[in-house]
Amino acid sequence: xxxxxxxxxxxxxxxxxxxxxxxxxxxxxxxxxxxxxxxxxxxxxxxxxxxxxxxxxxxxxxxxxxxxxxxxxxxxxxxxxxxxxxxxxxxxxxxxxxxxxxxxxxxxxxxxxxxxxxxxxxxxxxxxxxxxxxxxxxxxxxxxxxxxxxxxxxxxxxxxxxxxxxxxxxxxxxxxxxxxxxxxxxxxxxxxxxxxxxxxxxxxxxxxxxxxxxxxxxxxxxxxxxxxxxxxxxxxxxxxxxxxxxxxxxxxxxxxxxxxxxxxxxxxxxxxxxxxxx
Amino acid sequence: xxxxxxxxxxxxxxxxxxxxxxxxxxxxxxxxxxxxxxxxxxxxxxxxxxxxxxxxxxxxxxxxxxxxxxxxxxxxxxxxxxxxxxxxxxxxxxxxxxxxxxxxxxxxxxxxxxxxxxxxx
Numbered sequence: 145x146x147x148x149x150x151x152x153x154x155x156x157x158x159x160x161x162x163x164x165x166x167x168x169x170x171x172x173x174x175x176x177x178x179x180x181x182x183x184x185x186x187x188x189x190x191x192x193x194x195x196x197x198x199x200x201x202x203x204x205x206x207x208x209x210x211x212x213x214x215x216x217x218x219x220x221x222x223x224x225x226x227x228x229x230x231x232x233x234x235x236x237x238x239x240x241x242x243x244x245x246x247x248x249x250x251x252x253x254x255x256x257x258x259x260x261x262x263x264x265x266x267x268x269x270x271x272x273x274x275x276x277x278x279x280x281x282x283x284x285x286x287x288x289x290x291x292x293x294x295x296x297x298x299x300x301x302x303x304x305x306x307x308x309x310x311x312x313x314x315x316x317x318x319x320x321x322x323x324x325x326x327x328x329x330x331x332x333x334x335x336x337x338x339x340x341x342x343x344x345x346x347x348x349x350x351x352x353x354x355x356x357x358x359x360x361x362x363x364x365x366x367x368x369x370x371x372x373x374x375x376x377x378x379x380x381x382x383x384x385x386x387x388x389x390x391x392x393x394x395x396x397x398x399x400x401x402x403x404x405x406x407x408x409x410x411x412x413x414x415x416x417x418x419x420x421x422x
Numbered sequence: 423x424x425x426x427x428x429x430x431x432x433x434x435x436x437x438x439x440x441x442x443x444x445x446x447x448x449x450x451x452x453x454x455x456x457x458x459x460x461x462x463x464x465x466x467x468x469x470x471x472x473x474x475x476x477x478x479x480x481x482x483x484x485x486x487x488x489x490x491x492x493x494x495x496x497x498x499x500x501x502x503x504x505x506x507x508x509x510x511x512x513x514x515x516x517x518x519x520x521x522x523x524x525x526x527x528x529x530x531x532x533x534x535x536x537x538x539x540x541x542x543x
Binding site: 145146147148150151184185186187189190197200201203204205207214216218219222223225226229230232233236244282283351352354355356357358359360362363364365366367368369370371372373374376377380 | 436509534
């Protein structure tokens with residue numbers, strides 16, 4: 145493949161990944177890495193480096209839009225970022241010591257979890273209005289707009305959420321993904337924060353988490369400009385378009401199809417990792 | 423200054439940062455594509471050979487000579503800097519609100535990021 149062809153194909157794949165990632169809320173990284181390694185034979189370490197950079201681009205690029213809607217909670221996000229950034233450093237250091245085959249297998253397993261999470265959907269359920277004592281002391285409770293009116297919410301189980309966030313950070317640093325799905329589980333399921341607040345706060349956190357491992361990726365040579373350039377530009381353009389039409393899209397069917405694609409990619413990553421082809 | 427206003431300002435600044443970073447990467451990318459010889463590319467094996475592009479001084483030097491790959495890396499560095507700037511602005515914002523707890527919390531995050539970036543460079 146010539147450099148022109150490679151750049152064009154990678155840009156196109158990344159655009160599609162960013163577009164679908166924004167529409168389904170799974171993020172572009174989970175598709176970009178398998179697409180680069182399986183379809184184009186790019187080494188997984190270059191793919192992970194390029195994906196991490198694109199994760200920062202979509203997180204920072206979408207921040208203004210999310211803030212305008214008044215859902216994200218900067219206090220919760222900032223407090224939990226202590227856990228995700230330290231985890232991300234650990235993950236990035238681990239990524240330098242783990243072989244490519246093992247990385248591919250771990251990536252596949254995380255993809256299966258993401259696909260499962262996407263299939264299952266998210267029940268809204270009852271939400272506590274009162275925070276527990278630690279949530280109160282950290283002043284994490286707030287309100288968010290529901291049908292135009294502010295709805296109060298409380299925050300619970302901060303230590304357990306903090307612990308899972310450390311794991312989310314480690315995965316992000318290890319695999320170059322945003323690991324938004326794990327972040328949302330920590331906030332939505334464990335800390336009982338409303339789903340809308342969880343997803344938008346997670347988006348805000350993803351960029352900061354990724355920045356913590358980016359320096360280590362750079363010094364280890366994971367970020368190759370010839371690979372990262374089309375990935376970053378493609379994912380960013382796709383994600384911006386996806387966020388624009390998200391309001392009008394019928395997301396449920398799309399989510400199911402996307403989850404199926406992710407599952408197929410997961411199996412192929414694991415099989416290729418075990419047989420040593422990736 | 424309340425949380426909402428603070429976040430809106432931060433969100434806008436982040437978008438501008440991403441725009442500048444993407445433009446720099448695009449400029450480097452165009453330069454790269456018009457300069458390269460018509461050889462074949464292959465990224466199958468991991469060989470971090472060109473170590474000049476793996477550190478801040480090397481990238482700045484390369485970009486200052488308008489080398490394509492250096493420009494791309496500079497754009498990516500600017501991109502990596504956007505969330506770091508976001509945390510720094512949150513530190514300042516919470517300090518302005520006289521919120522001591524969250525000034526300290528965001529300062530810790532900023533220190534972790536600084537440790538990672540300095541340690542790596």
